[in-house]
Amino acid sequence: MDDLKKLKLVKNIYIVMSLLFCVLGIFLMARPKSSVKMLCVLMGIMLILYGAIKISGYFTRDAFCLAFQFDLAFGILLMAVGVILIARKNFAVYLIFSVFGILILADALFKIQMSVDAKRFGLALWWQILLIALVTGVIGVLVFIRPFEAAAMMMVLVGFSILLEGILNLWVGILTIKIIKSRL
Template identity: 65%
Template sequence: MDALKQLKLAKNGYIIMSVLFMVLGACLIIWPDCSMAVFCTAVGIMLIVYGLIKILGYFSRDIYCLAFQFDLAFGVLLAAVGIIIIVRRNVVVNLIFGIFGLLILADALFKIQMSIDAKKFGLNLWWRILLVAILTGVLGFLLLIRPFEAAEIMMILVGVSVLFEGILNLCVAIYTVKIIKNQKQDIIDMDEY
C-alpha cells in the first residue's frame, strides 16, 4: 500500500472511530440502562476495529510521528480486549468499568506524553490535547475506583469517559497527523556509509 494512502486511511479511521466513540458516549449518557449484552458486543467490535486502525497507524509514515507512536502495542491490546469482551461477555460484565477505566487512563497518559512531545515539535495547539488528556485521565481514574454503586450512574460515567476519549482522539488526529501530498518516503543512501 502506498505510504500516503496508508496514512490517510489511518487518519480517517482515527477520525471515524473518534466520532463513533463520541456517539457511543452520548448514547450511554442518554440511555444508561441499555442491555449489557448489546453494550459489550458493540464495544467489543469497536475496540477490535480501533485496535486494527491503531496498528495500521503505527506502520504509517506520519511526518511528526506523534499520533501513532504508541499504537502498535496499544492497538494489539485493544483488539485483544475487544475479543475477550465479546467471547467472555458473561465474565466481563462485572469487570467492565475497571476495564474501561484502565484503557481510558492508559490512553490518556500516552496522550499527555504525546502532547508534551508535540510542544517540542512546535505545534501550537499541543495544550488542547494536554487539557483534554488530563480530563480524560481523571474520568478513567474515576471508572477504576468506581465511586458510585448504582449501575446507571456508572454507565453515565462510562458514557462521559467514552465521549471525552472520542474528543481526545479527534484532537490528536486533527492537530498532529499532517498529510502532505508530495510527501516522500525516507530513502537511505547506502553509499554514504
C-alpha cells in the same frame, strides 16, 4: 497502496472511529439503563476496530510521527480486550468498568506524553491535547474506582468517559496526523 494514500486512509478511519466513540458515549449517557452485555459487545467491536486502526497507523509515516507512536502494542491490547469482551461477556460484565477505566487512563497517559512531544515539535495547540487528556485520565480513574453503586450512574460515567476519549482522539487525529506530499 503508497504511503501517502495509506496515511490518508488511516487518518480518515481514525477520525471516523473517534466520532463513533463520541456517538456511543452520548448514547450511553442518554440511555444509561442499556444492557451491560450489549455494551460489552458494542465496545468489543469498537475496540477491535480501533486496535486495528492503531496498528495500521503505527506502520504509516506521518510527518510528526506523534499520533501512532505507541500504537503497535496498545492496538494489540485493545483488540485482545475487544475479543474478550465479546467472547466472555458474562464474565466481562463484572470487570467492564475496571477494564474501561484502565484502558481510558492508559490512553490518556499516552496522549499526555504525546502532547509534550507535540510542544517540542512546535505545535501551537499542544496544550489542548494535554488538557483533554488530563480530564480524560481523571474520568478514567473514576470509572476504575466505581464511585457510584448504581449501575445507571456508572453507565453515564462510562458514557462520558467514552465521549471524552472520542473527543481526545478526534483532536489528536486532526492536530497531529500531518500528511505532507513529497516534492520531487
